Amino acid sequence: MSEEINLEDDKRVYIFDTTLRDGEQSPGAALKKHEKLQIAKQLAKLNVDIIEAGFPFSSPGDFESVHQIAAEVEGPVITGLCRTTPQDIEATWDAIKIAKKPRIHTFIATSDIHIAAKFKKTREEILNIATDMVALAASKCKDVEFSAEDAGRTDRFYLYKVIEAVIDAGATTVNIPDTVGYTIPEEFGRLIRDIKLHVPNIDKAIISVHCHNDLGMATANSLAGVMNGARQVECTINGIGERAGNAAMEEIVMSLHVRKAYFDGCYTQINTPEFFKTSQMVTELTGMPIQPNKAIVGRNAFAHESGIHQDGFLKGQETYEIMRPQMVGLEKSSLPLGPRSGKAALKAKLQELQLVIPEEAMVDFFEAFKRVADEKKFINDEDIQHLAITFQKTGQPL
Numbered sequence: 001m002s003e004e005i006n007l008e009d010d011k012r013v014y015i016f017d018t019t020l021r022d023g024e025q026s027p028g029a030a031l032k033k034h035e036k037l038q039i040a041k042q043l044a045k046l047n048v049d050i051i052e053a054g055f056p057f058s059s060p061g062d063f064e065s066v067h068q069i070a071a072e073v074e075g076p077v078i079t080g081l082c083r084t085t086p087q088d089i090e091a092t093w094d095a096i097k098i099a100k101k102p103r104i105h106t107f108i109a110t111s112d113i114h115i116a117a118k119f120k121k122t123r124e125e126i127l128n129i130a131t132d133m134v135a136l137a138a139s140k141c142k143d144v145e146f147s148a149e150d151a152g153r154t155d156r157f158y159l160y161k162v163i164e165a166v167i168d169a170g171a172t173t174v175n176i177p178d179t180v181g182y183t184i185p186e187e188f189g190r191l192i193r194d195i196k197l198h199v200p201n202i203d204k205a206i207i208s209v210h211c212h213n214d215l216g217m218a219t220a221n222s223l224a225g226v227m228n229g230a231r232q233v234e235c236t237i238n239g240i241g242e243r244a245g246n247a248a249m250e251e252i253v254m255s256l257h258v259r260k261a262y263f264d265g266c267y268t269q270i271n272t273p274e275f276f277k278t279s280q281m282v283t284e285l286t287g288m289p290i291q292p293n294k295a296i297v298g299r300n301a302f303a304h305e306s307g308i309h310q311d312g313f314l315k316g317q318e319t320y321e322i323m324r325p326q327m328v329g330l331e332k333s334s335l336p337l338g339p340r341s342g343k344a345a346l347k348a349k350l351q352e353l354q355l356v357i358p359e360e361a362m363v364d365f366f367e368a369f370k371r372v373a374d375e376k377k378f379i380n381d382e383d384i385q386h387l388a389i390t391f392q393k394t395g396q397p398l
């Protein structure tokens with residue numbers, strides 16, 4: 001196990017970033033080697049605990065990219081994914097062993113659906129493969145993660161058996177993926193709690209969660225996992241990933257940060273002011289835009305347009321904001337002007353642009369503003385300048 005991972009601190013939540021592996025599995029998001037390195041360096045600035053740099057056996061290009069990140073990126077643990085085969089494990093080890101803190105991450109599916117359809121094997125055979133391959137990985141690297149793919153749909157008692165066996169074989173982190181985003185927060189939380197209760201050697205490993213967003217539950221499920229004892233969360237920047245994506249790191253980390261007491265003091269060591277920059281970099285390099293209302297990093301996440309909200313915000317920021325924009329790397333909140341904006345925000349904008357409209361003319365000026373706002377979707381600074389200058393010249397509304 002990496003010296004960084006401290007089983008004694010039961011409040012510390014480790015952040016495992018898989019933007020470069022699961023995130024890159026988003027259709028159309030493929031990244032070039034130098035782009036992956038650029039993102040990995042930014043993830044190190046964000047202070048993530050673990051970077052999953054790729055899947056080395058999947059292509060020579062991915063092998064090289066993982067190797068380069070392992071050689072050049074300092075700080076986080078560097079891992080690569082591999083199936084439970086000797087060739088895969090060998091390739092991952094060759095790619096990452098140069099890292100100061102390498103980890104082998106190996107996986108096999110444990111649900112009956114996968115065992116029957118994909119492998120045409122028995123549960124017993126899968127259990128044996130998992131333990132043999134974890135033992136092989138552990139003979140090379142002291143930090144080994146095992147993932148029970150499709151754990152969310154795996155028979156409970158079989159899952160407990162697999163987890164116990166892989167920990168005995170040397171796994172230091174056991175990851176519980178909700179691979180197809182099937183579970184509901186309460187149910188997923190209970191699964192983690194039951195793993196803690198029913199796997200006798202579970203205190204020798206970190207429990208990790210890895211949730212997909214097929215039902216829009218990835219963040220909620222990950223947090224339910226933390227509530228019930230998971231201490232590693234696997235996630236991606238902007239929530240990119242297979243199909244509907246993975247849990248979004250910025251949402252999980254800021255939830256733990258803003259609601260620390262609710263989460264019983266659980267914390268991460270993420271450098272949150274780097275979020276906005278990281279999000280923009282991932283958007284730009286993957287070509288995957290995020291919706292304006294995306295939590296934490298969307299264009300509108302700190303924008304207030306309605307008159308009541310703008311007025312409240314100007315009287316006290318905490319009326320409509322649960323965190324400061326600077327906490328996630330934004331310079332400030334914005335009060336965009338539109339048809340539902342109020343006088344308070346209009347006055348604030350005039351002040352910002354150093355435009356003077358006498359108080360007694362404000363009613364007329366506000367009416368003129370509303371007429372323009374009704375016509376246009378967005379009112380920008382030039383519109384306000386034009387409106388004010390015309391108004392100042394003629395003393396008449398437009």
Ligand code: KIV
Binds near residue numbers: 022147148149177
């Ligand atoms: O979703 C999943 O199950 C995975 C595993 C390989 C960890 O991505």
Ligand code: ZN
Binds near residue numbers: 022177179
């Ligand atoms: Zn996944």
